[in-house]
Every structure is written in structure tokens, then in C-alpha cells.
Amino acid sequence: MRRAVELAARGLGSTSPNPVVGCVITDPAGTVVGEGWHQRAGGPHAEVHALAAAGDAARGGTAYVTLEPCNHTGRTGPCAQALTAAGISRVVYAVSDPNPQASGGGATLRAAGVTVGSGLLEAEAAAGNAAWLTSVRLGRPHVTWKYAATLDGRSAAADGSSRWITSAESRADVHRLRAESDAVLVGGGTLRADDPHLAVRGVDGATQPLRIALDARAGTQPTARILDDAAPTLLVVGEDADTRHLPGVELLRMPLHDGRVGIPELLERLYARGVRALFLEGGPTLAGAFLEAGAVDRVVGYLAPALLGAGPAALADAGVENISDALRLDITEAVRVGPDLRITAVPTVHTSPKET
16 A cells, blocks of 8 residues: 555646546455556546556456545546456555545445455555645645745845755755646745746656736736746736736736735635645745635745844744734654755644635
8 A cells, every 4th residue: 555655646746636546456465466546637547557557467356546446437437347347356445535426436346245445554645645635625725835944934134135045955846846736826026026937847747837926916027937838827816907918828817805816715716727736835925825814734844054133034924913823733744855954744723714
């Protein structure tokens, strides 16, 4: 099953709006005879790839799958039926499918006389599929907020300069996280101050994520790097924003609340267009807005061994007025990346976006 979890991760960034899934098949003696993973939306599922690799050796064997085999016919057929037809005698899956349209594969397999087990390495498999599981359960994209800061929490120096706080190794790691996402989001302030490119570089075979800029007043200039053809781009602007200087740019017009786009509404619109994993790279103000809305599912912080003493903090107002309101996190990983420290954490109590 752990190998199946590893295989599933190969699909990150290319299967949306579908989940990432891995499958390993062993013959009756326990020898691995087939492996597969869901490679792209609309393509064969992990079980189908693994069965094709195993051939006749799958008969009487066991399939280890990270997600309950699907039970419906979409762009591909039901995997529960494919496993039964191949003569698999036992199926072990890690995570039950929360999608009512596809769940029930375990019951179908049992009805066909297949021995079924569930829950093996459930936490590991769920963590690898967090974006899809969150989107199914909450009806919005899973949001990762990434930031870079000095050890004293500064995201830039007093003069506003921020290149480069962290190392080349950390910046390369950020490209890996971008490649695992469906969309990358920044605010208008970051867009004008840094002119970010946001496309993935240095990751072989990466599917370029959608680049999104939250620019209510459409201040983006036609020469902005985000508007080149390296990756698709979406500008989120106010309903009445003048965009005549941006011909040919894809726009998402949204109502403004006190001059700002509502975070829950934005996530709803992005979900509707298939975004399941959103990578938030905006500045401290935008990050604060997402946190205040209860719409951050994972925090990835890159801490550089440096001190500035002055300059903007990594996070602005997030609606926290006293220590009891602090958003508490569970640290799930702390590793060295070059000279820096990368800390990954998730909220201890998950909340849905608040109403605006």
C-alpha cells in the first residue's frame, strides 16, 4: 500500500478534477505483478493500468488501491467491475470514496465474492489526496498558503526588497509545489510590486497550472509577465473594471465587497471551473483575507536563517484580536531545504469559509 501511495503522487497536478490514485497488484503468492496510477483526467484509472501490466497473473491475486475502487461509469468504466472481471480475489483500499456518485465499489466487490479490506495506511493515502478529498467534502478547492520569511517573520526588508530571502533550493522546491497544483494565485499588490511569472520551471513533464491574479481594479499592464504564453492566465476583476487595455486576456468578473472580491465566492467560481488544488502565493494582505475566511487548509513556510528587524510581516490582519483567536496549527513536517527550513502545517480544527 505504501508503494501505491508513492505511485499516486505521480499524478499530482495532472488529474484534476479527479483524485490521484495508485494501485499495486500481487499474484496469489504475494509477488508484485502490476503497478499503475491515474495519470490524467479522462484517462484510464490506476486499477486499469495495474491490471494491464499484470495480465493473467492478476487472477487470484490482491489489489492494493489508495482509494476505494469507483463504482460508476464516467469517461471510463467502473474499476470495481474491471477488478472482478480480471479475477482479482482480494482488494484492499486505504480511503473510502466520499463522492456519492462513485462510492459503493467495496460493496459491489463483496457482492461479487471478492474479499475486501479497507483503512490500510488511510492517513498517508488521505494526506496525498488532500486536495481532492477537501474539494469533495467542502465543495471548494483545497488551499495551500506558501510564504517565505526570515526567522523574525519578515517577508521583505524595510525598503520593500524581497529578492531573495530564501535560497535557490527553496525556490526550486516552490516550483515543485506549483506543479502539483491546479492554479496559482496572487493579489494585485504582488502583481504590481514583483511582476511574478508564476509558471513552473525546472520540473520535467509538469502540467502548467492556471495563473490567477486577483486584481479588482484591473491595474495589470499588458506587459506583465503573467500574461505571456508560458501558462494559462485568469484575471479576477471587479464587475465594472475597465479592461479595454487587456484585449484577449481571460477575465473573471466578480462583485466587490468594500472594494474586495469575496473569498468564498471566488473559491466557488474556481471550483466550478475544475480547480481542486489552489496554491496561494499572494502577499500578507491576501493571505490574511484567506485565513480570516477560514479558507486555508495547509501552510508551507520557508524560513531563511536571516534577520531583518524591520519590514513587512509575512502575514497581515487575519481577524485575530487576542491570543485565544489564534489559528492553531499542527506541524506535519519540518525539513531542511538547502540552508532554509521548510515547515508544513495544517489547522488543528478545520473550518469552512465564513460568509461575507
